[in-house]
Amino acid sequence: MELENSLKKIILLNDSDSKKMTKYNMQIKQFAKGFFLITILLSSFSGSAQEKKPAATQNAQPTIMVIPFTPAGQDLRANFESNELLRVAITKVKEAFDQRGVNTIDFRAKLKQLSNAEALQSDQKTSIKDDVIAISGADVYIEVEANPNYSSTGNSVTIIMSAYDAFSGESYANKVSNSAKFYTTNYEKLVEKSVATEVPNLLSTIQEKFDDIQVNGRTITIRVGIDEKSKLKMDSEVDKEGNYLGDIIEDYVRDNSFKNKYHLQGVSDTKITFDLVKVPLKDASDNPFRLSRFASDFRRFLRTKEIQCSQVLVGNSLVFTLN
Numbered sequence: 001m002e003l004e005n006s007l008k009k010i011i012l013l014n015d016s017d018s019k020k021m022t023k024y025n026m027q028i029k030q031f032a033k034g035f036f037l038i039t040i041l042l043s044s045f046s047g048s049a050q051e052k053k054p055a056a057t058q059n060a061q062p063t064i065m066v067i068p069f070t071p072a073g074q075d076l077r078a079n080f081e082s083n084e085l086l087r088v089a090i091t092k093v094k095e096a097f098d099q100r101g102v103n104t105i106d107f108r109a110k111l112k113q114l115s116n117a118e119a120l121q122s123d124q125k126t127s128i129k130d131d132v133i134a135i136s137g138a139d140v141y142i143e144v145e146a147n148p149n150y151s152s153t154g155n156s157v158t159i160i161m162s163a164y165d166a167f168s169g170e171s172y173a174n175k176v177s178n179s180a181k182f183y184t185t186n187y188e189k190l191v192e193k194s195v196a197t198e199v200p201n202l203l204s205t206i207q208e209k210f211d212d213i214q215v216n217g218r219t220i221t222i223r224v225g226i227d228e229k230s231k232l233k234m235d236s237e238v239d240k241e242g243n244y245l246g247d248i249i250e251d252y253v254r255d256n257s258f259k260n261k262y263h264l265q266g267v268s269d270t271k272i273t274f275d276l277v278k279v280p281l282k283d284a285s286d287n288p289f290r291l292s293r294f295a296s297d298f299r300r301f302l303r304t305k306e307i308q309c310s311q312v313l314v315g316n317s318l319v320f321t322l323n
Contacts, residue, residue, distance in 0.1 A: 062139035062210045065105040066094045067132070069145040069160070076128045077111060085187055089146035089159055092191050096199040105136045137288065138166045139281075140206055146191060154181030157190040161198065163206050167218055167291075168316035173205035217258030217278035220291060220316045224249055224309075226270040227323050233269050238305045245307075245322075246272050252301055253277055256294070291318065 068086050070076040080087065090107060097104050110132050133141055145160040156179045163172040179194035226232050234246035246267050253262050253274055261278035283289050295311045295318055302309055302322070312319040 060210075060214065061102055062206060063103045063105060063137065064097055064140045064142060064206070065107055065110070065133070065136045065138035065166075066090050066097070066142045066144055067107050067129070069143040069162070070129070076132075077115075080107075080111070083146075085146045085148060085157075085191070086144070088188050089144050089157075089191050089195070092188075092195045093142065093144050093159075093161060093199065096195050097203065100200070100203060102203065105138050107132070107136075110136050133166050136166070139210065140164065140172065141166050142202075148187060148190075149178075149181075151181065154183050155185065155187075155190065156181045157187055157194050159191065159194045159198070161202055163202060165209075165213075165218070167289075168220070170219070170316075172209045173202055175202045214281055217261065217280050218289070218316070220277050220279055220294075220318060222253060222274040222277050222318045222320070224272050224320045224322065227321050228270075230323055232307070232322055234267055234272055235269070238307065248305065252298065256297070291316065294318070295320075 068076065068080045068083070068090060070079045080090075094104050094106070111128075114128065114132050114135060141164055143162045143164070147158045147160075149156045149158060158179075159177045161173075161175045161177070163174075164170065165172060175198040177194045177198035179190040179197075182190065184190070226234070232245060234244065234249075236245045237243065238245050238248060249272055250264060254260050258278040258280045261276075262274055263276040265273040265275040267273075279291070279294060280289050283293070291313055295313060298318075298320070299309055299311060308323045309320045310323070311321075
């Protein structure tokens with residue numbers, strides 16, 4: 001009897017333990033299943049967050065062309081072809097920008113392209129510097145000057161780099177760099193050492209200026225004058241609504257300036273001058289903004305008011321004469 005009771009206890013204990021183990025296993029399975037679902041949800045949320053989070057984008061970089069500095073009265077092409085040290089300096093400055101991921105335009109290739117064009121336009125008077133910049137499509141050009149320095153304590157090279165806005169000619173930055181002195185005539189190495197010192201600083205300054213242009217636009221100036229033979233005045237009524245000539249010109253400049261940023265310097269009976277008009281870096285089609293297109297649109301606008309005019313473009317300045 002006692003044996004039978006003992007066996008029953010053992011069976012009951014085993015049965016209880018078995019139930020406990022089964023319950024414990026079920027709890028583990030439920031926990032694992034829940035953990036798996038949480039992991040999936042977290043992964044999905046993380047992936048979704050990563051998709052929705054805008055990728056960090058680097059500011060658009062300007063396209064740069066490096067050209068030789070040429071003193072007034074000298075020929076740019078002749079200066080480039082006759083000065084070996086200058087050619088080396090231009091190459092090294094371009095390479096330094098290339099190594100930093102900057103889009104560069106090869107000056108030598110553009111000079112050759114211009115030479116081919118000149119063969120077809122030999123009767124036209126042109127400025128080589130202005131033409132090579134115009135056909136390059138560069139946002140910024142950098143003039144480079146290279147001067148060797150000789151001394152009893154060693155030779156060195158001085159590199160002068162001046163950056164300008166290709167659109168307006170506005171100065172962006174100027175850097176002067178001197179290599180260390182070495183008892184060597186390997187000026188290529190001296191130029192390389194000199195360039196490596198200042199190119200990062202120059203690029204940083206150029207990028208800051210270029211970023212500002214993308215946000216605030218480039219600056220142009222506009223002057224509208226009236227021909228002395230014309231009967232027009234700035235306070236002449238030019239449409240059925242009775243608007244004055246000076247007012248419609250200012251309204252046009254305001255409506256067509258970048259972010260409506262402009263400054264009216266002054267108005268007289270025969271002249272209206274804007275010393276600051278902002279224009280975009282790119283047009284509506286994402287092509288480089290052209291001042292000539294702005295001028296053409298303005299002339300067409302005046303024509304709707306039955307006003308004829310001539311125009312002159314000089315750098316970033318527009319001059320109109322109303323007839």
